Amino acid sequence: MKFDDILETLGDFGPSQRRLYILLSLPAIQNAVIGMVIFVFLFAVPEHRCAIPGLKNDTFQIQNEAHADLINRTIPFVNDNHGDLTQSSCDIYSMSDNASSHNLSTITEPCHKWKYDKSVYQSTVTQTMDLVCDRKLYVSHAKMMAMVGQLVGVLIGGPMSDMFGRRRVILTSTFVAVLLSICLALITNYYLIITVILVIAATNNVQYLSCFVFSMECVGPSKRMLVGVAMNLFWSVGNIIVALTVYLMRDWKTRQLVISIPGVLFAYLYFLPDSPRWQYRRGKTAEANTTVMKLAKGNNVSLTQDMLDDVTCTLDTRQEQFWELLKSPVMLKRTLIVLYTWLAIGMGFFGLSMNVTNLSGNVYLNFLLFALVEACAYVICLLLMDRIGRKKMLCTAMLMAGLACSLSFVPFFVTEKPNKWVINILACLGNTCVSAGFASVYVFTAELLPTTSRNFGMGLCSVFCRVGSISSPYINDLTMHITGRYSQILPMLVFGGVAFLAGLLVLLLPETLNKKLPETIKDAEKLGTNVTAENRPTPAQDLRLLERECDNNTTARA
Secondary structure, X not given: OEHHHHHHXXXXXXXXXXXXXXXXXXXXXXXXXXXXXXXXXXXXXXXXXXXXXXXXXXXXXXXXXXXXXXXXHHOOEEEOOOOOEXXXXXXXXOHHHHHHOOOOOXXXXXXXXXXXXXXXXXXXXXXXXXXOHHHOHHHHHHHHXXXXXXXXXXXXXXXXXXXXXXXXXXXXXXXXXXXXXXXXOOOOOHHHXXXXXXXXXXXXXXXXXXXXXXXXXOOXXXXXXXXXXXXHHHXXXXXXXXXHHHHHOOEHHHHHHHHHHHHHHHHHHHHOOOOHHXXXXXOOHHHHHHHHHHHHHHOOOOOOHHHHHOOEOOOOOOOOOXXXXXOOHHHHHHHHHHHHHHHHHXXXXXXXXXXXXXXXXXXXXXXXXXXXXXXXXXXXXHHHHHHHOHHHHHHHHHHHHHHHHHHHHHHHHHOOOOXXXXXXXXXXXXXXXXXXXXXXXXXXXXXXXXXXXXXXXXXXXXXXXXXXXXHHHHHHOHHHHOOOOOHHHHHHHHHHHHHHHHHHHHXXXXXXXXXXXXXXXHHHHOOOOOOOOOOOOOXXXXXHHHHHXXXXXXXXXX
């Protein structure tokens, strides 16, 4: 008897499974809190200018007319990204020339001290370590290290979870992430900070993936789509908490401690059982039977010991290697499209979230709007994915995301000073659609790939997603390296073009709604093919197909 047969008797999503699911989903809230604070706010760059040499009480805000006159005689004016004149952030007039005359010198030199605007951020790592001007690339490097950490988590999370068990990996990764997140507030060295950030991002990803797999393994087939998408809502709750926390706590060290210490509450994970599916697969039959009996008791279902004696989780089908998938022209084309789609979603999802600091208006309100519309996207997926299909859902989401981001250039052609809220609304819409794409691509990919290659294929897709996210900080920081009228929307144009192309490519994929999961490569190739009386192959075509298959088999054996 297979474990899925036991789940049919136990109930696809009974009370005990719902309680277990909630307990496994709650860590996703703090996962989002710690992760998004690092991605978006930890290295936020406040408005800044060069400090006036020798003036001890210098501040970013102008104190009086004398202070304003001293700033004008010390710091040159330059055009900002909006085309307006503002004081230079990186240069001052040469002091030797300025001291000899009241006339402004035309010779400038780099400054080495800065004054920061503390009206938005009381302090950030960027401000504390002066990661501006010639060191501004360090900000991109730090965010990139967080994305590399997520990539490491993808690579090691699955093997560790399969080797040591879901529960043990969840406990270990949660403990390491919380401990290092607390220690992060005490570190003052840049290279040590980015190393710790890499480990935090990796363990956060390992924890999330392990909780996701654990919850999916305890739920029946009819509820897996619901459970898989609904866990994203816990992530959205974490993002809403981030918006409130960063608004109330503007000092990065205090905020880091406040968001990290509540992680000790997840000690309850120690008392959860391990995944019974994993226990059966590893030969831990007694422990698995105990876990299943507890779940049955919580669901008011009676199970006998005889029903559990012959439970198995092994596959009956012949194990095909992943590279055999690439030998099929049909599956090679689909795999390449899916991989590009994951790369585009990873780039857009994290890129648009981090780009919130580059948008006009209140950064905290912008991030809160992003979090709310992201939650709406997941609800839309829950309501529509089983009605309109996976392909239409993903295609529509990516095309709309690309269109929304690309339309951000229109206000610049319509008026000299475009309304900032128009661009912000387009960015929110783009983030909503990419979030919907993120939720639907998981289900769509799992249904496109055959069982014999699904685990490896999903892991490879996650790798491409992280590759896309690694590039997103550098795309966002184009605004720091390229000046001019359109620099503010340049990241959105890049994200929009990549997402729109992904939406067009999805049109080439077959629909998987209400289709059986393909077990083998041949089953997967048949997706999207309708053999009817009108288009059924003729005997001559059947013969040619048979001859071609024989030739392929002969070549493979050779």
